[in-house]
Amino acid sequence: MLNGVRRHWPAAASVLAVLLASVRAHGEPVSSSTLAPYAVEVRDAQLSTHVDPTQRSTRIPRAVLERARARAVDLPDVLDLVAGARVLDLGGPVREKRLTLRGAGSTAAAVVIDGVPISTPFATGIDLGLVPIEGLEELSLVHGGAGAAYGSGALGGALLVRTRPTRERPSSLSLAMGSLETVLLRGAVSAGGLFSAAAYEQSSGAFEYTSRLPGLPDQARWRANNDARRGQLSTHYQRELGPGRLEIAAGGAIRDSGVPGFETQADLDARELRAQGRLRLAFLRDAGRATPGLQFGAHIQGLGIGYEEGAALDPSRTLFWASGVDVSASAPLESAHRWSARIELGLEHSSSTEHDETSRPRGAAVIADEVQLGAVTVFGALRGELYAGQPFALMPRLGLLWSPVWVLELGFSVGRSFRVPSIDELYHPSQVGLSGNPDLVAETAWESELFARLDHRDFQLELAAFARRTSDLVLYLNRNAFEIRPENLGTANLLGLESSARLMQQLGRLRVELGVSGTLLAGALEETGETWPTLAPLGLATEALLSAYGVELGSQLRYASETSANLSGTLATEPYLRWDASLVVHPVDEASLALSVHNLLDRRDLETVNKLPLPGRTLLFAIRVQEEIL
């Protein structure tokens, strides 16, 4: 195969030469600035002991996050511009947001914050709204199954969050106010080895929308009981300790919100109080020439949910925690050969009116090996993981990365991932037509990917094609007319293309950045021949930024084609099209004023794939100051 590539290389090189020439023709490349683009990184600090260099990921650096903070937008607004990522907005400002990757459900996107895998006893995925953007240093979105690296849940990929500042970060304070009585107060403090961020946010969440149901006249409606208040806290501390360093990371969030129900079944009574927290302690020693790198870590993560609906019904209470310890070692054997190993032990416990009192331990062991053969890097890993009550799962991974010239990388990988059923999927009692299924086993997926990446200074282009075959897929199905429960059902196949391009140009004092990402997905359940619900065949996102003289104009457009809300494909969801724009003014380097407009097109019929209404046009005015002014 390599020979074949070499034979065709002259032709490919000439195409690239033309491409690069056209890029250069737009002007001289400039160095990275505060408006740094999303870097599509292959070698990335993934918060794992041994980073897989062949696993494709998109790094969202501090500068991009800083820009988002200036506009007072949230983490999900940043993530869903990335190819393959789609964030499901479940109701507007300060409401729940869930990440989906590569067409997989929100349960198939692992979220790891400072090395703590965030888990939940429910099959709902992780609420990104509880991750404070103010406390973030860097994000990485891992594309595609990453079971060998991150264990259960990383079927579609993973979101890796780092709060530890890599360099001195100024204290800051921002206040934003806008439509829907939205108030955001966010701040961060940095002192010595300690970095802390906190936020308080609230919104009435009440808005007018247009109800659009098939075959019925449109109707103007009012979304009520959609208010939310939340507080967030994130802190990170590190200090040198003996031959290594000690890191302590903690964070949490609490949100009190109404639960407005579906458009066709509004609920004005239901309330939810949700809190989650995490704490991790780690001792790290970097690898030297003669000494292996070591890491000892321990973490605990908790989630509490209280749900109340009307006076006649029992309130629902859930208290969940997951703890774990991990030991990792890695070392170079030779200059071009590196190995690593990791052992993890953990325990989940849930006490809930939804599924009683349940505990389950888990354990995992991972070995990985990386060899560099000239321009080719070979990475192999094998993870074995066991959850109580589940079959032992082996997750191998093999990746190749070839860099024939310095601007180009070609990669291929294949690996297996899995997702263990949540506690509630297993043990939910039969109530109100829903029950758990104690016989459920983990769904597993083989995924292979081929990608090419061109990175020439201020122009980046990436193309990836992937195929995934998921077995023992967990679907919520009618067992009969009276009961729905999750079942392991058959096989789902998915083919996908992801592409992203980003161009930066400095035209005199004007800086221009253009980014576009696209996703094409085609998949079907073997049992039905139909695609599965919520899978949008086409996703597009564009971003344009113009900046000069301390003024920045931004525009983001998101599109997802129509999909369906049921397995039969008969409940269509309208295409999603949202255009956001912002104007940020920096009167001085340490302060900014921003006006952000969400849903500029004022589409009142915008809804999630779950058919929850979203607000029309909203405005947000934000002021942000940094340390020198404070």
Add this chain to the structure above:
Amino acid sequence: MKWRCLAFGVFFLGCGEVAVTSPDPMIHETSGAALELLYFVQSPTGRTLFGGLKGSISDPTAAWSFRSELGEDHPVSASASGAFELEIEDSERGTFHRGETPIAEFLRRDVAVARERAVWPPIGGAGSVPNDLVFVGQGPEARLVLVRSGDHAVSVFDLERGLDADLGLRLPEQVRSTGPIGAQPWFGAALSDGERIVVTAFLQHRAYLIHVPSLSVEAELRVESTVVLEPPMSLPYAIDLDGSGSSRTEVSRYAPRCPQGVAVSGDHVFVAYSGFVAPRLSPTRPPVYLPGVLARFSISDLAAAPKIAVLPLLNPQAVTFDSARGRVLVTASGVLDTSPELTPITMGGVMLVDPDTMTIEETFELPDFAPGSALIAGDSLWVSSLVSPTVRWVPLGGGSGGEIRLNDERVDSVFRLVELQGGLIGAPSFNTDRLHFIDPESKQLDPSPFFGPLSLGPGRPIFDGLQVLARRPGRAGVDFAGPDLFALSGIASRVVPVEFRKVLGP
């Protein structure tokens, strides 16, 4: 859809062609015989049969015969009901004769192929939680009305384009202190004027009289009076019954609530209020129902208070009017508990109600059966179950009845029995998406010419949830061409047309 095609195109998978099904040609009228009820089939056992369902021969005095392509004459001798069956030697075609006059040529149909062809491609997109399908009107003007429970709406469901015809009506919301309440329409029944339908509004404790051509609500049908319980009924836990904010553990007086079943007879509309209060919510909170109520409204005098009857069996599901006997059939499932497993925990059965006096003349108790619907055919009461794939018959004149099991499912639901042409009973199975046929005379399951059920969906494991059937008024092939039955699958939210002409007729 456009983008989906594009996505597939990129991967060279292509978009499949939509199958086009054409209706069988029309049948000419024949005096004394209903050609659309005759069949000429090869049975699964290899026998070639010529026969007719009940009503196929209305003039038995005529000299009917079937002449096979081999030239053999087979005289037809129909029963009193007009049904007959002949075994013919292997033959591809033959001609049905009256005396020496050829009436129609019949081509032999392979039963399995004919059953398959009878099922048209589904018309997808029936909204959220579609719950009933009713024809309003007669002949070419007949409109199929879809009751969309989850959308709080009704729609005229175009026989080819479905909801794309954009003929829908959002039912009014009811404003309560807790906020707006959608109608959650449950079942519908057409008036004989061919233009109006009555739809029960489960969450609003009322029914709506809807003028279909103009898609407008003409009137609300409400029971203003309350039911007095003597002695008062204890509730298992404190419940706020009327949304007033105060909970109570005892009920002495209540307004009929949560109507489901509805039937029309002449000027009268019969609405059955299920009395539903709450499903099982937790191990300590079992399902709660108040006694069901049957109310009779008069269309010509809607201002008059309806006459009501409190029903002895809980959770009435369906109401039908048996015009032959002039009686209202109210089918009550009893209370169903879902934990630890699906079980009827109170007596279910069928009540025969005198429509004039609103007195219950007879009650057929069916313990542990959870009846879902009932009809009278062949001097027996036929009842379907909500919790098992079973249909029972009870002789109206006394004596022991029996039961027909449709499949091996442990739990299955036959939501509504329907009268089909030729006196057959249609019994839809929810879990298997199969439409079974029952001959009420012979008590035979899937008799000739079907010899098996129609597959109206994939069945397990991802079944469509075959729920109810709407039979198009008129004679298939005589009054109209094309499908004569429309099946609603609730889970898949689609309507499947069925054309019996692919099995029956020349």
